[in-house]
Amino acid sequence: MASDQGNNQSVERALSVLQTFVTGHPELRVSDVVRLTGLGTSTTSRLLTTLESLDFVERDRVSGLYRLGMAPITLGGVAVNNHPVHRETRQLAQELSARLGLGANVAVRRGAALFYLLNFEGRLAPRSTVLTGQRKPLHATGLGKCLLLSLDGAERRALLPGESLHGYTPHTITSHERLDAELATVRQRGYAMEIEELAHGRSCVAAPIRDRSGEIVAAISISGPLSAVALDRREEELSRAVIEAADSISIGLGYAGPAGVTFVGPGGDVDPVNGESAPTALERTRP
Structure with missing residues (x-):
């Protein structure tokens, strides 16, 4: 002993x-x-x-x-290569980044922080460092907001005491009341946005990823400088792209859609009762 x-x-x-x-x-x-x-x-x-x-x-x-x-x-490479979310998201995130010219990032929650599994940077959003392996706050990021959707209000307060909601910029959400309202909006429209909440001059759009049980296990985001992301004119384009990517990854992880709906691909869902086309994930979550 x-x-x-x-x-x-x-x-x-x-x-x-x-x-x-x-x-x-x-x-x-x-x-x-x-x-x-x-x-x-x-x-x-x-x-x-x-x-x-x-x-x-x-x-x-x-x-x-x-x-x-x-x-x-070596150890880190083996760990991420054997992570099911990483395996399912890597190729899609790389293609998304190349197509949009922006950063594509995937993260999971580890305790009270998000953990980056991978990131790719497009031509409009270059970086000098790798995000993989880094941890960032949940309340101040689009990815983190998506990951927090898996918790109810009491669980969020237990995980993130009020004093831990640090303000990184004047735009950071620093109260649970504001965070509750923000997450309600995210849940309703199906994607999260973050505009200069963690760092000045950067923004992102993110969507949650689910596994076969329907639980949110990860999130994917599109990010970059404010001028490149240009949410004032690209919000619909980027939100559609990130939700479609999250849907595709979720399907790859075994997610079959909400109870009573069978998802059959990017063309939409099929209602198993009457066989009629049901809304896509993007349409389901739009206001």
């Missing part, structure tokens, strides 16, 4: 060292890792040496600074 506890502690310490490189610190000295983890200098040095030998970190021979190595990339 004592040996197991010691091994567990060693694993936890090693992971705490790796975690220091995730929170905005790409390159660190040993002293930096000591300060961020609270571990002793000798323990930290020993852990870094072991992690370096396993290619989880690497050390610049000139500066002596440590950074993440290649092993985490």
Whole structure:
């Protein structure tokens, strides 16, 4: 038992060292890792040496600074490639981004944050960094609003206490009353919008993705600079595109539509009672 506890502690310490490189610190000295983890200098040095030998970190021979190595990339690639939502969305999101010239992003919820599974950037929305693996707030993003639709008001308040609704810009929703009203609108029209709520100069349109049980398990968005997204003239085009993409992905995950409706493709649903065409997902959710 004592040996197991010691091994567990060693694993936890090693992971705490790796975690220091995730929170905005790409390159660190040993002293930096000591300060961020609270571990002793000798323990930290020993852990870094072991992690370096396993290619989880690497050390610049000139500066002596440590950074993440290649092993985490291998693990991350295996993890996302085996995620069912990632497998179902990757090709479609890439095609969506290329067709619209904007960013296409897919995320799932992990606790009180959204987690990016993938992103592609179109010619009108270039980025210098990869979003995959990053976490963002639920209340300040279009993707997050879609993911919050899976919770009722009480569950949202338990997950996101009022003080956690941080205002990133003057446009951010910072109260549950406003968030409730916003989500009611999202639920009714079938898509969410975010205009400069997380960062100035950016906006997006997002739609929820469901699995075979009908539960919202992910969301997909189209994003980019305000001038490229141009919601004042492109809202209908982009909302239709993102809802159709979300529908297609949901079908691939086994979603068969609301109870009593059988979805047969982008042409529409078929009512199993009378065989007449039923509205598409976009038409069902329009005001």
